[in-house]
Amino acid sequence: MLIISINAGSSSLKWQLFQMPAKKVIAKGMIDRLGTEQAEFKVSYGQGQKFKQTEAILTKESAATLVLTRLKSLKIVEHLEAIKGVGHRVVSGGEVFDRSTVIDDHVLLQIENFSELAPLHNRTEAYFVRVFRDLLPQACQVAVFDNAFFAHLDPINYLYPIDKKYYDQYQVRKYGAHGTSHRYVTLRAAELLDKPVTETSLITLHLGSGASVSAIKSGQALDTSMGFTPLAGIMMGTRSGDIDPSIIPYIMEKEHLTDVREVIKALNNQSGLLGVSGLSNDKRDIDAAAAAGNQRAQLAQEMFNNRIVKYVGSYWALLGKTPDALIFTAGIGENDQGVRLAVGQALAHLGVKIDPQANDMRGQERLISTPDSQVKVYVIPTNEELMIAQDTYDLTAKE
Ligand code: ADP
Numbered sequence: 001m002l003i004i005s006i007n008a009g010s011s012s013l014k015w016q017l018f019q020m021p022a023k024k025v026i027a028k029g030m031i032d033r034l035g036t037e038q039a040e041f042k043v044s045y046g047q048g049q050k051f052k053q054t055e056a057i058l059t060k061e062s063a064a065t066l067v068l069t070r071l072k073s074l075k076i077v078e079h080l081e082a083i084k085g086v087g088h089r090v091v092s093g094g095e096v097f098d099r100s101t102v103i104d105d106h107v108l109l110q111i112e113n114f115s116e117l118a119p120l121h122n123r124t125e126a127y128f129v130r131v132f133r134d135l136l137p138q139a140c141q142v143a144v145f146d147n148a149f150f151a152h153l154d155p156i157n158y159l160y161p162i163d164k165k166y167y168d169q170y171q172v173r174k175y176g177a178h179g180t181s182h183r184y185v186t187l188r189a190a191e192l193l194d195k196p197v198t199e200t201s202l203i204t205l206h207l208g209s210g211a212s213v214s215a216i217k218s219g220q221a222l223d224t225s226m227g228f229t230p231l232a233g234i235m236m237g238t239r240s241g242d243i244d245p246s247i248i249p250y251i252m253e254k255e256h257l258t259d260v261r262e263v264i265k266a267l268n269n270q271s272g273l274l275g276v277s278g279l280s281n282d283k284r285d286i287d288a289a290a291a292a293g294n295q296r297a298q299l300a301q302e303m304f305n306n307r308i309v310k311y312v313g314s315y316w317a318l319l320g321k322t323p324d325a326l327i328f329t330a331g332i333g334e335n336d337q338g339v340r341l342a343v344g345q346a347l348a349h350l351g352v353k354i355d356p357q358a359n360d361m362r363g364q365e366r367l368i369s370t371p372d373s374q375v376k377v378y379v380i381p382t383n384e385e386l387m388i389a390q391d392t393y394d395l396t397a398k399e
Contacts, residue, residue, distance in 0.1 A: 005388040020393035087392030091121035093145030100391035149179030208330030215315035237281035240271035276300040
């Protein structure tokens with residue numbers, strides 16, 4: 001059965017076509033600069049074949065149509081009817097969805113209604129659901145919510161210690177993000193540990209441009225570092241992570257700003273690695289500059305590691321026992337051995353020992369702790385697309 005996973009942004013469309021249940025990627029591609037005359041259409045398929053073209057792709061309809069037309073013209077699929085399921089990444093499922101769901105008219109309306117919680121995403125994602133429903137009427141459309149994995153947090157962990165009316169009236173709470181990635185690595189870690197997932201306790205570190213840490217108890221999320229929005233938690237590429245909110249009016253006063261959104265924008269786009277280093281939001285640039293002796297880059301590196309260690313320590317305490325494993329994933333987690341080593345060294349007193357040789361590799365799934373480490377440490381490359389395809393396949397097969 002062919003299943004396509006869709007990850008739609010405001011100016012990009014990423015997709016992967018899977019043969020399920022074999023989990024085989026048949027083709028994958030993306031459209032960048034969607035909505036412009038110079039959109040870039042890229043596909044890779046078959047035995048390393050590639051197709052790339054820059055052309056005008058002005059609307060979401062034409063983007064989706066083009067993906068499907070090219071699937072046929074490049075002979076990746078013979079008939080579009082072979083695509084039985086379309087899995088959509090949806091950023092916010094509000095408080096309603098605790099799992100992936102087949103999209104009917106009611107679900108689609110709910111996705112649109114959560115737009116307030118994810119203004120940049122949900123509306124676009126819902127729009128693409130409508131487009132793909134029109135183009136592939138025979139296929140089952142499935143929503144895979146980014147925060148569903150955190151729907152069962154205990155109120156002790158998801159409520160903020162503020163007047164409860166803000167939750168009761170406006171649902172101000174921790175929603176979390178990157179749930180599909182934390183769930184994927186949790187399932188994979190249980191396989192690697194050879195334990196039932198329901199008996200697996202982990203601390204999972206998704207360290208990409210956006211970054212979050214989760215505590216996983218008995219295979220379920222117990223707590224996570226992102227909050228009401230993805231601005232909370234550890235330090236990121238351009239986001240500050242946790243700060244004292246009183247900083248906001250103070251900066252406004254000092255900088256003579258009248259619109260609070262300007263400060264929130266700075267916290268989202270000009271902070272984190274970029275803000276501290278003054279150089280770049282890309283960890284590779286920070287590492288190179290730090291190695292060359294740039295002190296602000298060194299400070300950014302150390303602060304980045306420090307925020308991770310603080311969260312891991314607090315989640316370790318919250319779990320109430322030594323986790324079965326720590327998991328590093330996403331761009332930085334998978335590729336940056338310096339972060340893994342520094343975090344491991346900071347946790348040495350808790351029995352963590354990183355094997356420098358196993359750590360000195362990029363990308364592939366592996367154990368990086370020593371045999372005498374009291375907790376295992378793994379690198380597990382994340383695969384949100386496969387998780388989306390798997391959920392979509394499971395629900396499509398049931399329909
Ligand atoms: P997203 O999907 O959130 O855009 P990724 O998971 O692709 O992000 O992670 C992007 C981050 O990974 C960037 O900060 C990038 O610098 C970092 N990264 C990628 N490769 C390396 C590497 N070899 N060493 C350090 N950081 C890396």
